[in-house]
Amino acid sequence: MVRSLPLDVQNNIKSLLKFGHPYSSIIERVPGVKKSTINEHKRRWFSNMRPIKSGRKFEITATTKPYIRRSVITGFQARIKKHKPFLEAIHMKKRLTWANDHKDWTKDDWRRMVFSDETKINVWGSDGVKYYRKRPDDKLRFHHLDLTVKGGGGSVMMWGCITYNSPGYACRIYDGTMKKEDYVQ
Incomplete structure (x- = not known):
């Protein structure tokens, strides 16, 4: 009350x-x-x-309203660009042969392996989500993709590894990439 x-x-x-x-x-x-x-x-x-x-x-400014209206009228929809590694035919062939060579390995064989990888951490820019617009019935075209290439300026390269028993060390790479001589050190 x-x-x-x-x-x-x-x-x-x-x-x-x-x-x-x-x-x-x-x-x-x-x-x-x-x-x-x-x-x-x-x-x-x-x-x-x-x-x-x-x-x-x-808020939408007066200058962007016509662009949005025209995009909606023509049927364009926002889509996220697909991330695709820049692989040539020789890279794909090497990946397939490696997979075929190791498909019959036992658990003991895999215990002896050390998996390692390098990654690029951007200082400038972002590898985040990028959008494009297309009509629902249009085909996927080259400019709808976000092609990625590892390395380049404005970034820090890191290397790390993992074994069957535990994760390994993480190291900063100062000269670009890891080479076979660097693994021995």
Whole structure:
């Protein structure tokens, strides 16, 4: 049950609610009123009122509206570019022969293996999500892909390994890539 308040206090709460003030602002402006009291009055007077939106406002500038409208009308949809390693035919052939050579290995054979890998950590830019637009019935084209090439400026190269027993060390590579001489060190 709503506690009876003086009429001027009720009108004050009503006008503040009508202009969209948050509860914290109403509590500051009307002394001695609790959040539950404001909520009950709001429920009684403005039962069909939409809740106040909070957070950052989504704004689209006047210059981008025509581009968005035209994209929607023509049926373009945003898609994420696929990451594809830049492999030539010889690379694919070597991968397949390696897999065929090792397909019959036992668990003991795999225990003797050391798996290692290098990775590039970008200092500038990002390898994150990149979008493109196309119609749903269009084919995937070259400019829809995000081709990746390892190495390059503005990055740090790291190397690490893992064995059957435990993970190995992680090392920073200063001269670009790991060579067979570096593994012996």
